[in-house]
Amino acid sequence: MADLAQDFSSRLRQLIAKVARRDRQAFAELYDATAPQLFGVALRIIRRRDLAEEVLQESFVVVWERAGDYSAARGAPLTWLTTIVRHGAIDQLRRSASRAEDRTASEEALLALVAGEAYSADRGAELGALQRCLDELEVEPRRAVLLAYAYGLTHEELAAHLGAPIGTVKSWVRRSLARLKRCLEG
Amino acid sequence: MRYDNPEMRELLAAEYLLGTMPRRARARFERLMRQDPGLATLVGDWAQRFSAIDRATPAEAPPARVWRRIEARIAPHSAAEAPVMAPPAQSLREALQFWRGLAVAASAVAAALIVYLAAVPGPVGPQTPRVIAVLADQGGEPEWIATAGPHSGEIAVAALRPQQAGDMRSFELWRIAGGTPRPLGLLQPQPEQSTVLSPKDLPAPGDVLAVSLEPVGGSPTGLPTGPVVSQGKIIRPL
Numbered sequence: 001m002a003d004l005a006q007d008f009s010s011r012l013r014q015l016i017a018k019v020a021r022r023d024r025q026a027f028a029e030l031y032d033a034t035a036p037q038l039f040g041v042a043l044r045i046i047r048r049r050d051l052a053e054e055v056l057q058e059s060f061v062v063v064w065e066r067a068g069d070y071s072a073a074r075g076a077p078l079t080w081l082t083t084i085v086r087h088g089a090i091d092q093l094r095r096s097a098s099r100a101e102d103r104t105a106s107e108e109a110l111l112a113l114v115a116g117e118a119y120s121a122d123r124g125a126e127l128g129a130l131q132r133c134l135d136e137l138e139v140e141p142r143r144a145v146l147l148a149y150a151y152g153l154t155h156e157e158l159a160a161h162l163g164a165p166i167g168t169v170k171s172w173v174r175r176s177l178a179r180l181k182r183c184l185e186g
Numbered sequence: 187m188r189y190d191n192p193e194m195r196e197l198l199a200a201e202y203l204l205g206t207m208p209r210r211a212r213a214r215f216e217r218l219m220r221q222d223p224g225l226a227t228l229v230g231d232w233a234q235r236f237s238a239i240d241r242a243t244p245a246e247a248p249p250a251r252v253w254r255r256i257e258a259r260i261a262p263h264s265a266a267e268a269p270v271m272a273p274p275a276q277s278l279r280e281a282l283q284f285w286r287g288l289a290v291a292a293s294a295v296a297a298a299l300i301v302y303l304a305a306v307p308g309p310v311g312p313q314t315p316r317v318i319a320v321l322a323d324q325g326g327e328p329e330w331i332a333t334a335g336p337h338s339g340e341i342a343v344a345a346l347r348p349q350q351a352g353d354m355r356s357f358e359l360w361r362i363a364g365g366t367p368r369p370l371g372l373l374q375p376q377p378e379q380s381t382v383l384s385p386k387d388l389p390a391p392g393d394v395l396a397v398s399l400e401p402v403g404g405s406p407t408g409l410p411t412g413p414v415v416s417q418g419k420i421i422r423p424l
Contacts, residue, residue: 091212181200
């Protein structure tokens with residue numbers, strides 16, 4: 001399992017290196033290998049399919065232009081690609097000012113996912129470690145962090161969604177991030 | 187400036203990655219990140235910490251138009267470079283739909299279709315897979331289509347309509363050159379599933395591709411044992 005994931009990562013790394021040299025065949029292969037996963041992430045953040053398609057499209061244009069910036073120091077290749085898509089999606093959200101409540105319809109699905117029933121050991125150690133550390137947080141701060149990451153809610157939107165004062169939400173997020181870092185590195 | 191404080195840097199990187207910053211603060215942080223590679227590294231570390239959530243998010247295939255738009259955005263605007271681009275699987279599916287429609291609408295003999303195919307370039311643009319052969323049944327009806335790719339040295343073969351082999355039979359593809367059949371592989375009988383083969387010796391124009399009905403799993407002898415149900419000449423090099 002770990003070997004498969006590593007093979008996939010090193011394959012993506014090779015493709016990105018070729019894309020940096022303007023290899024269109026490699027670019028098409030990179031798209032085929034990653035677009036479904038990345039489109040899933042874009043759809044999760046932006047509920048509107050047309051906007052999610054636009055984000056995916058612009059993200060791959062960015063990949064074509066900036067593949068040369070990628071290096072192993074920037075993390076796993078799929079994480080690098082995902083970060084580009086997430087940032088594009090969040091920028092799109094901030095522009096379109098769509099309402100948070102329209103985007104969190106599947107909060108239960110997300111919480112179930114991270115709460116453990118939807119995945120098991122075969123999902124890999126990373127998810128297991130993240131879950132363990134998320135489990136150490138209190139319920140409301142954990143929801144705040146997850147809603148922000150998965151759906152791109154701002155502090156204001158989190159406050160409205162969770163029915164808590166904005167100052168409280170900000171400190172939940174802050175403390176949760178610090179605890180997560182300690183836990184994941186510990 | 188408060189960006190000198192290590193704890194503050196860490197927190198800002200995390201909040202940026204999380205996405206909680208308002209638009210203007212995001213833009214400011216992005217400017218800083220460009221001048222300060224250390225900040226970009228912190229953001230990358232946070233991305234890695236949360237990435238498991240994205241891996242656990244259900245994947246969904248985007249519609250084919252997304253890839254077409256990406257191609258258009260990065261187009262070199264030169265016909266010479268364009269054909270180098272390999273088609274993603276979706277273009278192949280679309281091309282197959284086109285050919286299937288053509289095959290049904292024409293309902294003409296395969297020979298006429300082959301003349302047509304040889305005469306015109308692909309109809310859907312330079313990224314359309316190149317048709318290298320149309321395999322017709324005894325009555326001249328086109329049944330299978332062979333295209334080059336998706337990667338060099340590969341052939342994709344797909345049924346133009348569902349093929350009935352029966353429970354105890356498989357469709358096997360053969361390349362016949364100089365009168366000698368060589369097995370290329372078993373074919374999927376359903377039109378939405380194409381079979382990608384990478385033959386050791388590439389079929390060349392003039393060779394014949396033939397489909398025979400064989401026992402499940404393919405001919406046990408290395409030569410066709412059942413009837414040849416469809417065949418067609420290779421009309422273009424791979």
